[in-house]
Amino acid sequence: MNAIIIAALSGVVMMLAGLVLRKSIMVQNLAVIIAALIFGATVYDFQTTGEGQTMFYNMIAKNEMSSWFNVLLTACSFIYLLIFKKEIASVGKNDAEYFALIFFILCGVFILSGYTNLLMLFLGIEIITIPQYILAGSDKNNTKSNEASLKYFLMGAFSTGLLLMGITLLYGATGSFDIQSEAFAGHFSAEHMNSLALAGIILMVIALGFKVSAAPMHFWTPDVYDGTPTAFTPFMATIVKVSVFYAFIKLFHSSFTQVGSMWQLTIAIMIVLTLLIGNITAVYQQSVKRMLAYSSIAQAGFMLFAVFSTNATSWKGILLYGVSYTLASLGVFAALIKLKDYTYDGFNGLAKKHPILAFTTTVSLLSLSGIPLTGGFFAKYFMLLATVEQGKFLGLVVFAVLMAAISVYYYFKVIMSMYFKEGEPEMHTEPDALELGILLLNAAVIIALGVLPQLVF
Amino acid sequence: MLILLILIPLCLGILTFFLPEKIASIIALAGNCITLVVAGLLYSAYSHEGSYVLNQPWIPTLGASFHLEVSSGLQILMLILTALTFPLIALVSWSKQPDQSNRFHALMLLTQAGLMGVFLAKDALLFYMFWELALIPVYFLCSMYGGERRISVTFKFFVYTFAGSLLLLSAILYIYVHTPVRSFALNDFVAAGRSLPLAQQKVLFWLMFTAFAIKMPVFPFHTWQPDTYEQTNTRVTVVLSAVMVKMGLFAVIQWLMPVLPEACDYWKNVVMILSVTGIVYASMLAMVQTNIKRLIAYSSIAHIGLMCAALFSQQNLGQQGVAIQMFNHGINIMGLWFLVYMVESRLNTQKLNEMGGVAKTAPWFTIFLVLVSLANIALPLTNGFVGEFVMFNGLFNAQTPYRFGLTIFAGLGVILSAVYTLTMIQKVAYGEQKFDFKDLNMQEFIVMGLLAALILWLGFNPSILMDLVSLNQHAFLK
Numbered sequence: 023m024n025a026i027i028i029a030a031l032s033g034v035v036m037m038l039a040g041l042v043l044r045k046s047i048m049v050q051n052l053a054v055i056i057a058a059l060i061f062g063a064t065v066y067d068f069q070t071t072g073e074g075q076t077m078f079y080n081m082i083a084k085n086e087m088s089s090w091f092n093v094l095l096t097a098c099s100f101i102y103l104l105i106f107k108k109e110i111a112s113v114g115k116n117d118a119e120y121f122a123l124i125f126f127i128l129c130g131v132f133i134l135s136g137y138t139n140l141l142m143l144f145l146g147i148e149i150i151t152i153p154q155y156i157l158a159g160s161d162k163n164n165t166k167s168n169e170a171s172l173k174y175f176l177m178g179a180f181s182t183g184l185l186l187m188g189i190t191l192l193y194g195a196t197g198s199f200d201i202q203s204e205a206f207a208g209h210f211s212a213e214h215m216n217s218l219a220l221a222g223i224i225l226m227v228i229a230l231g232f233k234v235s236a237a238p239m240h241f242w243t244p245d246v247y248d249g250t251p252t253a254f255t256p257f258m259a260t261i262v263k264v265s266v267f268y269a270f271i272k273l274f275h276s277s278f279t280q281v282g283s284m285w286q287l288t289i290a291i292m293i294v295l296t297l298l299i300g301n302i303t304a305v306y307q308q309s310v311k312r313m314l315a316y317s318s319i320a321q322a323g324f325m326l327f328a329v330f331s332t333n334a335t336s337w338k339g340i341l342l343y344g345v346s347y348t349l350a351s352l353g354v355f356a357a358l359i360k361l362k363d364y365t366y367d368g369f370n371g372l373a374k375k376h377p378i379l380a381f382t383t384t385v386s387l388l389s390l391s392g393i394p395l396t397g398g399f400f401a402k403y404f405m406l407l408a409t410v411e412q413g414k415f416l417g418l419v420v421f422a423v424l425m426a427a428i429s430v431y432y433y434f435k436v437i438m439s440m441y442f443k444e445g446e447p448e449m450h451t452e453p454d455a456l457e458l459g460i461l462l463l464n465a466a467v468i469i470a471l472g473v474l475p476q477l478v479f
Numbered sequence: 480m481l482i483l484l485i486l487i488p489l490c491l492g493i494l495t496f497f498l499p500e501k502i503a504s505i506i507a508l509a510g511n512c513i514t515l516v517v518a519g520l521l522y523s524a525y526s527h528e529g530s531y532v533l534n535q536p537w538i539p540t541l542g543a544s545f546h547l548e549v550s551s552g553l554q555i556l557m558l559i560l561t562a563l564t565f566p567l568i569a570l571v572s573w574s575k576q577p578d579q580s581n582r583f584h585a586l587m588l589l590t591q592a593g594l595m596g597v598f599l600a601k602d603a604l605l606f607y608m609f610w611e612l613a614l615i616p617v618y619f620l621c622s623m624y625g626g627e628r629r630i631s632v633t634f635k636f637f638v639y640t641f642a643g644s645l646l647l648l649s650a651i652l653y654i655y656v657h658t659p660v661r662s663f664a665l666n667d668f669v670a671a672g673r674s675l676p677l678a679q680q681k682v683l684f685w686l687m688f689t690a691f692a693i694k695m696p697v698f699p700f701h702t703w704q705p706d707t708y709e710q711t712n713t714r715v716t717v718v719l720s721a722v723m724v725k726m727g728l729f730a731v732i733q734w735l736m737p738v739l740p741e742a743c744d745y746w747k748n749v750v751m752i753l754s755v756t757g758i759v760y761a762s763m764l765a766m767v768q769t770n771i772k773r774l775i776a777y778s779s780i781a782h783i784g785l786m787c788a789a790l791f792s793q794q795n796l797g798q799q800g801v802a803i804q805m806f807n808h809g810i811n812i813m814g815l816w817f818l819v820y821m822v823e824s825r826l827n828t829q830k831l832n833e834m835g836g837v838a839k840t841a842p843w844f845t846i847f848l849v850l851v852s853l854a855n856i857a858l859p860l861t862n863g864f865v866g867e868f869v870m871f872n873g874l875f876n877a878q879t880p881y882r883f884g885l886t887i888f889a890g891l892g893v894i895l896s897a898v899y900t901l902t903m904i905q906k907v908a909y910g911e912q913k914f915d916f917k918d919l920n921m922q923e924f925i926v927m928g929l930l931a932a933l934i935l936w937l938g939f940n941p942s943i944l945m946d947l948v949s950l951n952q953h954a955f956l957k
Contacts, residue, residue: 338540393615394608403648410652419652420686423645430641434634442622442630476540 023077023084023136025063025092029129032056033122040118050107053121057100060128064092080200081139087337088135091268094341094478095131095261098348099124102257104460105356108451109253113160120160123153124257131265135272140189140199143269147185147233150262151178157258158250170249177242181232188225195219201277211280223278223285227292230270234263236326237295240319244303247315255311256355259318264344267325271340279332289330290415296323297425304432309364313432314354317390320429321347324405324422330415331408338479339404345478346389346397346471353386353464354436356457362448366435370445378458380440385465389472391433392426397471402426404475480524481533481547483517484558484595488565492588492616500580504569507584511566514591518562522555526947537605542662546602552947556806557598557722557729564721564813565591568714571817571926575824577624577712589616590718597726603651603663606734611644613723617715624712632710636703639693643700647690650683654738665734672738680742687735688750694727695783697750698757708776709829713820716772720779720816721809728786728805732798736790747791748879754791755888757784762895766902770829771822774903775815778855781892782808788889789870797873802948804866807854807937811863814851814930818844821923822907826914831903836912843919845908847927852900854934857893862937865945867893 036056043049068089075084103110103124110124111117130149137143155178159171189199195218198205209219228239235243247255278285300320307313325343328336357379361368373380389398406419439445453461471477491510495503525531530550537545549555565587577583593613600606614637621633655663658671672680693700708716736743758781765777786804789797821844822837823829838845850861857863875886919927937944 388615394611399608399611403652406649406652407656410649410656416653419649420646423649424642427638427642427645430638431634434637438622438630438634441619474538476538479540 023067023082023132025060025067025096026082026129026132026136028063029060029125029132032060033125033129036118036122036125040116040122043118046111046117049118049121050111053118053124054100054103054107056121056125057096057103060125061093061096061100064089064096064132068093076138077136078142081142082133082136083138083202084136090479091135091341091344092132094345095135095265095348096128098345098352099128099257099261101349101460101464102261102352105352105457105464106253106256106359109359113251113253114162116160120157120254123157126153127257127262131261134265134269137269137272138200138202140192140201143273144182144185144189146269147266148182150265151182151233154178154254154258154262157254158246160254161251164249164251166249167251168249170246173242173249174246177232181229181239184225184232185229188222188229191218191222191225195222201273207277210278215281215284220284223281224288226273227285227288230266230273231292233266234270234322234325235319236292236322237299237319238292240296240299240322243319244312244315247318248309248312252311252355252359255314256351259315260344260348260351263318263322264325264340264348267322267328267340267344271329271336274329275332275336282332286330286414289326290418293323293326293330293418294421296320296326297422301425301428305428307432308366310358310366310369310436311364314351314358317429317432318351320425321390323425324402327405327409327418327422330418331412333408333411335404335411336408339401339408341478342397342404342471342475343401346401346468349464349468349471350386350389350396350398353382353461353468354390356461356464357383360449360451360453362450366439367443367445368447369436369439370443370447372440372447375447376453378462379453382458382461382465383440384437385468387433387437389468391430395469395472397468397475399472400475480517480521481531481549481599484514484521484562484599485547485592487514487517488588488595489592492585492592495581495585495588498581500576503581503584504573504576507588508566508569508573510588511562511569511591514595515562515566518558521549522559525549525555537602541604542658542660542664543604544602544662544664545605546664547596547599547605548601549599550601551733552949553729553732553802553805554598555947556802556944557725558595560725560806560809561591561594561598561722564717564809567813567817567926567929568717570922571820572714572824573922574920577714583620583624583714586616586620587714587718590620594722594726598729601665603655603665603668603734605663606730607644607648607651610647610726610730611641613726614640614644617718617723620715621707621711621719624715626710628706629710632703632706636707639700639703640690643690643693646686650686653679653683653686665737668734669737673740675739677741677745680739681745684735684739684742684746687739688731688746691727691730691735692787694730695724695787696727696780697754697784697787698760698780699753701757701761701780704780705773705776708779709770709772713772713816713823717813717816717820720776721813724779724783725805725809728783728790728801731787731790732802743791744793747793747877748881750791751788751874751877751879751885752881754784754788755885755892757781758788758892759888759895762892762899765899766895768899769831771819771831771834771903771907772829774831774899775812775819778896778899779808779812781896782812782855785867785870785889785892788885789873792873792877792879794873794876797870797876799945799948800866800869800873803941803944804863804870806944807862807866810930810933810937811851811854814847814927814934815855817923817926817930818848818851821919825916831906833913834907835910836908836914837916838908839912841916841918843924843927844916847919847931848908849904850931850934852904854938856897856900860935860938862934862941864938865941 304316596609
């Protein structure tokens with residue numbers, strides 16, 4: 023688990039570097055180099071993964087799946103930094119600290135992928151959320167950013183309380199924090215279940231549902247994602263959310279499968295609500311950024327299928343979904359952040375002015391809506407496949423595909439603005455050749471995942 | 480050879496985006512012609528040696544393979560139709576290239592690649608991918624070229640078909656999970672689909688059929704079609720109407736009927752009644768249209784309705800009729816749209832009452848218009864006749880208590896089609912001369928002459944098509 027340590031240390035190094043490095047460009051380059059270093063560390067971890075490696079008094083375990091997950095998410099974060107480094111640095115004065123916070127979040131992501139102990143789960147979630155509160159409010163002079171930060175903090179603190187309560191109840195019922203131990207896992211079977219454990223499970227569902235913005239615990243999401251500086255929203259909506267999903271699935275699939283009937287109905291209701299609210303509300307948005315916030319709720323609805331279906335396919339699915347959803351969101355946000363006007367009309371005529379940027383955005387949007395030949399198609403495909411294999415609540419599948427058809431409406435509105443409407447888009451900055459190259463690479467990866475999804479698992 | 484049919488248009492399509500406009504149109508036409516030649520070679524090879532297969536592993540963990548195969552005459556007919564349509568479109572509109580013609584030709588080539596894939600794929604996942612892929616370039620084509628309301632109308636079309644496709648996807652998933660060895664191959668799907676209890680088959684049938692019915696379109700899933708045909712550029716309408724709607728019928732024949740035979744039998748009355756309702760309804764609407772493109776759009780719904788009804792008659796002969804009519808309808812409707820295109824490009828109108836008197840100055844145009852229209856009504860000695868006759872035969876012999884009623888109402892559709900088609904000829908070609916209408920130019924004459932020759936040749940020699948589809952009749956239905 024070198025990655026955890028390196029990520030935490032690089033956060034510290036980055037903060038100190040802010041004192042030494044005067045030029046913003048040097049800070050940015052240092053951040054990219056450090057991200058590459060962390061990526062190297064995760065690859066090294068993956069290479070050296072063996073059977074039954076545990077660390078920190080058996081509180082964190084390393085296996086092939088979790089190491090691979092770290093590699094993928096770090097690669098996504100690296101691409102994120104490459105695309106957005108200029109914008110991150112220009113959010114406010116403390117450019118080095120924003121990067122430092124992102125590295126701290128990565129440290130939390132690694133803890134979440136490896137935890138075997140509920141305390142580590144709690145710690146991981148706190149490590150990824152507290153920097154996010156700061157990032158959300160980093161545009162200090164903007165009231166919307168302040169509002170986002172405060173709202174996120176209050177709501178987040180509340181859900182953390184629920185999480186702690188859930189962990190406590192589970193500990194009370196089983197007498198163990200270790201989700202792999204016999205005492206813990208053996209407790210969750212039909213004959214051993216008691217109301218204490220059940221209440222614990224339900225509280226965990228609510229608390230984790232809160233963090234992944236599943237309805238009806240989604241109310242914080244649109245305001246927070248909308249108010250947060252656009253440079254940070256894609257990171258919060260994708261990489262962080264996916265890692266919480268990973269933790270969510272890990273807990274429920276490794277321990278609670280025996281008593282699935284007791285919580286799967288709750289998740290099924292959450293899926294229906296999340297898809298419905300996310301998609302329908304996204305249709306009515308005027309601002310593309312807010313639309314993307316609601317669409318991220320809708321996408322979470324799809325990812326909840328992986329929690330719902332307790333089989334191996336859902337593990338593959340969450341890896342693929344996480345990567346393709348992250349890359350596609352990065353592609354759309356990369357175009358959004360260049361524009362002055364965040365409404366749909368702001369995109370008018372982008373295809374004429376910047377054909378390459380419009381093309382990469384289109385590929386990303388097609389992937390988000392799940393059109394074949396993009397990674398998004400196979401991502402949705404695996405989620406639905408996992409559910410069909412599970413064999414319960416098959417109506418959910420039909421419901422989900424109809425909701426995916428609705429999502430086409432708002433994603434394609436952006437494409438229509440870019441290609442079929444006349445206009446002169448006002449830009450903050452013009453994309454340079456390097457950025458366009460990275461975005462093209464990003465689009466190429468999305469298409470590659472749409473042809474050969476086995477690349478990620 | 481099979482992969483070439485997809486690769487040539489795909490690669491040239493991507494290349495064409497980056498070419499200057501002048502070269503783009505030449506490259507596109509050349510590519511179309513090469514594809515046509517390859518399709519022709521495939522036809523001759525098929526008639527000598529039988530089936531052609533290309534089967535490579537694609538996603539081994541899922542059991543999906545890159546499986547292209549030609550094993551039925553219907554596939555050959557559809558491939559030839561697809562290969563034929565695109566060069567003719569390019570040729571007929573040669574003298575008046577669209578704006579940004581490199582983009583236009585590139586998207587057309589990509590559409591062709593997708594369509595070829597649909598007709599070749601024997602792996603359900605691959606089929607689904609191509610099914611959707613054919614739609615994306617068409618979406619851009621329809622939205623970029625056409626009338627004023629094109630963007631919203633195309634969007635409706637897209638959402639409709641996409642929703643249908645997703646239902647198809649959920650059905651594919653369900654059957655896939657029940658295949659013996661987790662594979663997407665057509666044969667495994669057939670085994671899995673048939674092993675399912677009838678109650679499940681009945682639900683799956685509608686999930687799949689909705690997707691196909693939207694594409695065809697069959698009443699009541701047709702509402703996107705007249706608007707889309709009216710608003711899109713006529714060059715693109717040809718693709719939609721001559722080839723893309725055949726995807727729906729083709730998919731029913733290749734993917735629905737063999738996989739869920741019991742459910743097809745169970746629901747056949749519902750489908751036939753819907754189709755025949757569509758025939759009468761669309762024919763009556765066609766009679767009152769004042770826009771020539773809407774008129775042809777409704778006539779197309781009526782024709783497709785008859786094909787769908789004959790398909791579900793579950794009669795061998797009727798289904799053979801459908802197979803050849805799919806090809807013939809493609810030829811005829813292509814001819815009609817080309818004529819509409821010529822009228823449009825000369826008069827700048829689609830309104831029937833603004834046309835008239837064309838016959839006086841444009842005899843060749845009128846001859847072709849009359850010939851193609853008569854083929855569209857399925858007069859004897861035109862290509863439309865045999866297919867329609869055989870389809871009625873199938874419908875009349877269907878194993879259903881409603882067969883008399885169905886046949887009578889479907890027959891009514893034929894009479895009505897004569898009414899609106901002849902009215903159309905009259906309004907366009909005869910009456911008071913309102914315009915100085917230039918007769919066909921060289922390219923237009925070549926294209927229309929070719930189509931007219933095909934119409935007459937296939938009308939005199941229907942056995943060519945009949946032999947082709949009956950060779951493997953059992954292979955594609957059983």
